[in-house]
Amino acid sequence: MSIQIRYFASLRETMGRVDEQIVYEGITTVGEIWKTVNQGRPLPDNILCAVNLEYASADTSVRDGDEVAFFPPVTGG
Amino acid sequence: MKSPFFPRSPAVEMPVIALKEHPFDPYRELLEFQSSLGENAAKYGAQSIFIGTMRDFNEGDLVQRLWLEHYPGMTERELARIVSEAQTRWAVSETLVIHRVGEIRPADTIVLLACWSAHRGPALDATRYLIEELKHRAPFWKKETLDSRTRWVERNTPA
Numbered sequence: 525m526s527i528q529i530r531y532f533a534s535l536r537e538t539m540g541r542v543d544e545q546i547v548y549e550g551i552t553t554v555g556e557i558w559k560t561v562n563q564g565r566p567l568p569d570n571i572l573c574a575v576n577l578e579y580a581s582a583d584t585s586v587r588d589g590d591e592v593a594f595f596p597p598v599t600g601g
Numbered sequence: 602m603k604s605p606f607f608p609r610s611p612a613v614e615m616p617v618i619a620l621k622e623h624p625f626d627p628y629r630e631l632l633e634f635q636s637s638l639g640e641n642a643a644k645y646g647a648q649s650i651f652i653g654t655m656r657d658f659n660e661g662d663l664v665q666r667l668w669l670e671h672y673p674g675m676t677e678r679e680l681a682r683i684v685s686e687a688q689t690r691w692a693v694s695e696t697l698v699i700h701r702v703g704e705i706r707p708a709d710t711i712v713l714l715a716c717w718s719a720h721r722g723p724a725l726d727a728t729r730y731l732i733e734e735l736k737h738r739a740p741f742w743k744k745e746t747l748d749s750r751t752r753w754v755e756r757n758t759p760a
Contacts, residue, residue, distance in 0.1 A: 533670050533742035534753040577675040579738075593672060599754040600669070600700065600741025601653050601712050601732055 525549070525588030527557060532595035535571060548586075555582030557592050570597065616684040616696040618677060622703045627652045627713040634697050634715070645694065645717040649724035651732050652714075657707035659754070665746045667705040672740040676700075683734045687716070690730070691723035698731065700741065733760060 530543045539561075546560060554575060558567040567573065567582045574593040575584050586592055617634065631650065635642065657664055684696050695717035705711060714731045718724040736757045743754040 530672075532672055532740070533744070534755075574672075574675055574740075577672075577678050579679075593675070595672070595740065596742065596753070597756060598736075598738065598740050599743045599757055600671075600739050601736040601757070 527552075527586055527588075528591045529557065529561065530591065530593040532593065534596050535594055552586050553582060554580050554584045554586060554592055557586055558582070558594065567594075571595070572597065614695050616681065616688070616698060618680050618684065618698045620671065620676065620700055620702050622701075624706075624709050625699060625701070625713075627699070627710045630697070630699055630713060631715060634695075638695065638717070641695075645719060647718050647721040647724040648715060649718075649721070649728040650715045651712070651728050652710055653712040653732070655705050655707050655709050655711055659745060662745075662747050664707065665748070666707070667711075667746070668744040668751075669702045669705055669711070670742045670744065671702045676740045679739045680735065683731060683738065686734070687727040687730050691716075691718065691727040692720075693718045693723055693727040696727075696731075698735075700735075700739075702741070 525548055527546050527548055528543060529546060531539045531541065536542055544561070546557070548560065554573050555567050559565065572595055573580050575586060576591055655667055680698055684698060687693060688696065693716040697713065697715040699713040701709065701711050712735070714728055716724045716727040718727070745752055745754060
């Protein structure tokens, strides 16, 4: 299955890319997606995540065609 | 904005939520919104308004300007959710939310929040809820330009 990944703010700069697409076999989670693009390291506590524009957690399941986003704590207002 | 096909009722109105890429005058926006209420304005005994502006200092440094990044789609959705929660908890009928994105200069308005209610308590409480939840949940990120470098703001200042 194909998953679109997006990065924002300081994490986008650290990752060196705005987004990427990965192909994954089988059922997966946000945490597994993070590990796939970060040499197996677990999702840090200070990185927030979303699936299809809704806040999610490392345990949230991800399906074919989903958009997964990772970003640092928010600082608006 | 309000559609002419849905007549205004005294019940909860659709909130107005907008992201703006260019500087805006919060007082003009308030005046326009207030004018748009028409005869419904008489139903509201209280308006509570919060305006957040850019400081020219942060953590001991002079800040020349800010870049405000957001997550198109998710930011609007999260703002709508926060407004909906406020309207569920308090008897606020009209809600206005305008937030800047892009490049911001000192003294520019970053956010305008306003709630209209029959009474002051719900209006004030809902407005406080909106700004605190927005700061903790709405996907916006600030990058500051100092004299000779840039840095991402890592956390909100305490309320």
